[in-house]
Amino acid sequence: EAGVAQSPRYKIIEKRQSVAFWCNPISGHATLYWYQQILGQGPKLLIQFQNNGVVDDSQLPKDRFSAERLKGVDSTLKIQPAKLEDSAVYLCASTRGSATDTQYFGPGTRLTVL
Amino acid sequence: SQELEQSPQSLIVQEGKNLTINCTSSKTLYGLYWYKQKYGEGLIFLMMLQKGGEEKSHEKITAKLDEKKQQSSLHITASQPSHAGIYLCGALKWGAQKLVFGQGTRLTINP
Numbered sequence: 001e002a003g004v005a006q007s008p009r010y011k012i013i014e015k016r017q018s019v020a021f022w023c024n025p026i027s028g029h030a031t032l033y034w035y036q037q038i039l040g041q042g043p044k045l046l047i048q049f050q051n052n053g054v055v056d057d058s059q060l061p062k063d064r065f066s067a068e069r070l071k072g073v074d075s076t077l078k079i080q081p082a083k084l085e086d087s088a089v090y091l092c093a094s095t096r097g098s099a100t101d102t103q104y105f106g107p108g109t110r111l112t113v114l
Numbered sequence: 115s116q117e118l119e120q121s122p123q124s125l126i127v128q129e130g131k132n133l134t135i136n137c138t139s140s141k142t143l144y145g146l147y148w149y150k151q152k153y154g155e156g157l158i159f160l161m162m163l164q165k166g167g168e169e170k171s172h173e174k175i176t177a178k179l180d181e182k183k184q185q186s187s188l189h190i191t192a193s194q195p196s197h198a199g200i201y202l203c204g205a206l207k208w209g210a211q212k213l214v215f216g217q218g219t220r221l222t223i224n225p
Contacts, residue, residue, distance in 0.1 A: 004156075006156075031211060033212070040217070040218075041217055041218070042118075042202055042204075042215030042216050042217050042218050043157070043202075043213075043215050044215075045212055045213070045214075048211070048212055055211070056212060089154060091156060091157070093157075095211070097211075098211075099206070099211050100145050100162070100164065100206065101211075102147070102159050102162060103147075103159075103204075103213060104159065105149075105156040105157040105158075105159075106156050107155055107156040108154070108155060108156050110154055
């Protein structure tokens with residue numbers, strides 16, 4: 001069974017530019033998560049999807065971050081415009097959808113904002 | 115909100131030695147996950163604990179959840195270079211299907 005796929009693996013941009021990350025969850029997984037992990041900290045949840053609906057986006061900075069999961073499979077996370085403090089690893093995870101299902105993580109995208 | 119405190123924040127041990135990492139919660143844990151992360155990469159699932167007093171082992175790694183379900187420990191026996199990385203505990207938020215993570219423990223194994 002293929003794991004969670006993410007691309008790109010690395011991205012370097014200038015502040016005020018825009019960037020997009022892509023995630024393909026494990027086949028059949030209904031729930032998809034995007035996390036932000038700043039160096040030296042644990043991952044922080046940005047947004048949670050159940051199929052193509054948003055369950056929780058309370059910690060998503062909506063003035064600059066957006067995410068979608070149009071067909072309930074792949075998802076994209078966008079930042080526009082980027083700030084220096086957005087430099088982090090962006091992790092995607094998925095589960096089948098039950099409350100205690102294990103979250104399986106992708107390799108992450110390391111974003112550097114200059 | 116639930117907060118998880120991990121200790122120590124970093125740990126350097128000699129290869130072959132045993133070590134323990136702790137994860138303490140301010141609230142009762144309904145599910146506690148341990149993950150391992152290589153620098154700058156994704157998280158690899160290790161174990162999940164739910165019941166008070168539960169203990170699980172995989173190879174040389176043992177995780178325990180105390181009876182009060184507010185503290186978990188991860189113990190590595192006879193550490194190897196392959197054990198090096200960042201260990202993260204994550205608490206399941208009741209009814210929300212989401213995890214809140216501790217800040218991580220960076221483990222270095224010296225040969």
